[in-house]
Amino acid sequence: MERLKRNICYRVIIERSCHIVNKMKRKLEKGKKSIEINNEFKGKHNRNPKICLVSSSGGHWEQLKKLQPLIDKYSGFFITEKTQIEENAKYFMKQTDLKDKWMPFKMLYNSIYALFIWLKERPDFIITTGTMIAYPFYILSIIFHKKFIFIETFGRANMPTEAGKRMEKHTDLFIVQWESQKKFYKNAIYGGCLY
Amino acid sequence: MFVLIFVCVGSRSYQFDRLFAKLDKLWEEGIIKEDIFAQIGVSSYKPKHFQYKDFIAEEEFIDKINEAHIVISHGASGSIMKALNAKKKVVAVTRLEKYGEHINDHQIQINEAFAVNKYVLSVYNMEELGEALKAYYEDTAEIVPWENTDPMAIVNLIDNFIIENWYSVKSL
Numbered sequence: 001m002e003r004l005k006r007n008i009c010y011r012v013i014i015e016r017s018c019h020i021v022n023k024m025k026r027k028l029e030k031g032k033k034s035i036e037i038n039n040e041f042k043g044k045h046n047r048n049p050k051i052c053l054v055s056s057s058g059g060h061w062e063q064l065k066k067l068q069p070l071i072d073k074y075s076g077f078f079i080t081e082k083t084q085i086e087e088n089a090k091y092f093m094k095q096t097d098l099k100d101k102w103m104p105f106k107m108l109y110n111s112i113y114a115l116f117i118w119l120k121e122r123p124d125f126i127i128t129t130g131t132m133i134a135y136p137f138y139i140l141s142i143i144f145h146k147k148f149i150f151i152e153t154f155g156r157a158n159m160p161t162e163a164g165k166r167m168e169k170h171t172d173l174f175i176v177q178w179e180s181q182k183k184f185y186k187n188a189i190y191g192g193c194l195y
Numbered sequence: 196m197f198v199l200i201f202v203c204v205g206s207r208s209y210q211f212d213r214l215f216a217k218l219d220k221l222w223e224e225g226i227i228k229e230d231i232f233a234q235i236g237v238s239s240y241k242p243k244h245f246q247y248k249d250f251i252a253e254e255e256f257i258d259k260i261n262e263a264h265i266v267i268s269h270g271a272s273g274s275i276m277k278a279l280n281a282k283k284k285v286v287a288v289t290r291l292e293k294y295g296e297h298i299n300d301h302q303i304q305i306n307e308a309f310a311v312n313k314y315v316l317s318v319y320n321m322e323e324l325g326e327a328l329k330a331y332y333e334d335t336a337e338i339v340p341w342e343n344t345d346p347m348a349i350v351n352l353i354d355n356f357i358i359e360n361w362y363s364v365k366s367l
């Protein structure tokens with residue numbers, strides 16, 4: 001009787017500790033914030049899609065970098081603008097803005113470069129967090145029938161952006177990071193915050 | 196004990212002389228008593244009373260934010276969010292087009308968005324900078340700590356979109 005009791009006691013302890021270890025394992029996996037890889041290709045494609053992540057420098061780029069898990073899960077590459085600060089992107093475009101007198105030339109250079117990148121990489125999904133640097137890719141995604149995803153910058157809460165307005169029409173998934181931004185775009189959905 | 200104010204004004208080629216001149220003035224007036232380290236970008240005004248660099252690398256930027264107890268940032272979401280995520284007190288200063296500090300006045304929008312939610316103290320007019328710093332020193336600033344409860348929400352949203360459009364067969 002004594003032995004039986006002791007045996008049951010041991011078993012309970014072992015089971016409990018196994019349970020705790022499993023729980024910790026699950027927690028650790030959750031903490032990695034990774035997405036499970038879907039290896040079952042049941043649908044139209046039998047390969048992983050290639051993701052093109054493009055944005056200008058500064059805050060837009062900071063937000064874009066948060067999409068790294070998508071590249072880890074599928075495959076893909078980053079594009080941003082060249083600035084004095086070194087960044088970890090595969091391709092660098094010329095930095096410009098609407099006030100820059102060289103803007104038309106820089107945009108022309110960027111467009112040609114974008115076409116070169118496109119032909120080399122053949123992306124399937126294009127994701128941007130904004131500004132005009134993404135525009136050539138927007139045009140290319142229409143021409144080549146690829147999916148374009150626009151995420152409105154967190155830096156705007158009560159006003160649409162120029163880039164958002166210009167690229168709204170052919171965007172397949174339009175995400176805003178403030179509920180108050182939804183009213184400015186027809187098909188926008190609120191997605192939470194990237195930061 | 197933190198004794199540093201970190202100032203950052205971003206990577207674009209627009210000056211922000213107004214801010215650095217004011218910081219020197221606040222130092223002279225004795226309102227700022229601690230050390231300041233500033234990233235000044237292409238500003239032509241060179242600070243007299245504190246250390247500065249034109250541009251700094253990502254790692255140094257993070258180090259400086261961690262060292263500082265107050266971060267004074269221009270109105271850019273990237274820098275502000277880095278400071279908020281590091282649980283720092285943030286003063287967001289607005290670059291204005293009329294002084295040649297940016298292409299337009301979109302920083303008003305950014306700073307308003309943060310200030311309305313009480314994540315930062317925002318400064319539109321340089322005269323307000325001293326007040327904002329005093330509010331932090333005297334602990335009278337009404338501030339709500341920043342927290343993002345689901346930072347993976349958008350990643351998951353896009354992931355579902357990709358799966359839907361890439362793998363699933365429409366005619367089933």
